[in-house]
Amino acid sequence: MAKLITLIKLLPKAHQIALSLLVIFTVIIVLFPSDDAKASKHTQVGKVDLSERIQSLQNAPHKGDETNSPNKQSEYSVPLAFRTPTPPGQTGSQSNTSLQKLQALTPSKESSPIADLNPLAASDNTILTPTKDAENAVPYREADLLSHKAYKVSKGDTFGGLANRAGLTPRDVYQITRLPKSKKNLLKIMPGEEIIVTKDAQDEITQISYQMDKISTLLISKNEDKFEETVNVKTITLENKFITANISSNFWNAAATAGLSANHIMQLANIFGWDIDFALDIRKDDHFSLMYEEEYVDGQYIGTGNILAAEFYNQGERYTAVRYTDGEYYSESGNSMRKAFLRSPVDFKYVSSSFNPRRLHPVTGQVKAHRGVDYVAAIGTPIKAAGKGKVVEASYNKYNGNYVFIKHNDTYTTKYLHLNKRKVKRGDSVKQGEIIGTLGKTGRVTGAHLHYEFIVNGVHRNPRTVKLPKSQPIDKKERTQFAALSKQLMAKIEKNKQLQYANN
Ligand SMILES: [Zn+2]
Structure with missing residues (x-):
């Protein structure tokens, strides 16, 4: 280089000026290409990203099957709201189900899930002018700047190991495990469970979330190197359901065929277990009706609730049960269902x-x-x-x-x-x-x-x-209130029973 400069200095002044101009011009051309060149360059980048993303989406289900290897993460970006918890041990991997859900949520079959994920906007902050390839891209949204990635706990994994794979530093882990709820939940995280790490456009971690149970999510937010935790609890909606059934082979079959869950079948047998011997005394044409609750979160069934009221005819004898506010069951006239035997x-x-x-x-x-x-x-x-x-x-x-x-x-x-x-x-x-x-x-x-x-x-x-x-009757003070509830619930059972018979 030094020799080259010496050589240039030896040249006449006019030549030196001409050479300098040439160098400056070349630099300008290289650094500031024309608009056309810029656009095509971007499209090129976009194409690569898009095809990579298609590849990764197509591979996702297979990747999910290989989650034994701790380094293989599910590479999809899914808005948190779309995610549903899968209990550990359930067949089918998380990435599989989430992807299917995502596809189900896309408005039409033709529009690919790729368009919704908008990888271009996520990987590049520039708004692209629509080109043939980018036609399907949805308009730029703020949320697209955030990426969410799930990290699943594998066998023998610790929170430290998991956090390390998720890109958290030992200092981050130390700070997180000093938060009481995080310490309680994350240090005993189980294989099959997962944390979801949210990163911003600068690839900085902004939030870590962990599904504690069907309704509670632990959210750890990072703000300027400080971690804070909150628990987000979803509201359980109770829906009242009604079933009436006639027994032709046995009680369990009749109840299950009518749509009653195993849990509710056992509840029902326990409620009447002081009056009816369900093992030996059920006869053909015994019949029953009940009103019960089911629990939903975000429109999704999550479990059985209480039986509110029931009526059971056993060998011609009618038995009734109503659940009161104390959680106990009483016959419709207010005698406790619990008996000495x-x-x-x-x-x-x-x-x-x-x-x-x-x-x-x-x-x-x-x-x-x-x-x-x-x-x-x-x-x-x-x-x-x-x-x-x-x-x-x-x-x-x-x-x-x-x-x-x-x-x-x-x-x-x-x-x-x-x-x-x-x-x-x-x-x-x-x-x-x-x-x-x-x-x-x-x-x-x-x-x-x-x-x-x-x-x-x-x-x-x-x-x-x-x-x-x-058996003991309900407390005197409760009698009026119970009578009103009992009347109301038994009337509902009767009405629904008539409706059901009319439909059959
Ligand atoms: Zn015997």
């Missing part, structure tokens, strides 16, 4: 049910004619204390096998025979519904079952039909 010590879902009242004894092969009731179910099925009381016997002999006797008061005693395992000892106090053992085939039996006896003043009674002590 459960009708069945075994949950109906475990018991092989039969409608035939003259069915043969499952073990002896004879028509049932002994002093107890037999529940046939799998070995290990939990057995509940029918009522609160004291264990007066818990032992083994060759006839009863493992057995437990519970004295409830001077009048009532219940007996549970042929248990596989005893879970209580003589002298124990038990609560109603407490597991006292498991169903088995110990003693003189040929098959697994629970033999259950109900004794009133020393006399064996049929536990499924015996008149039981009266």
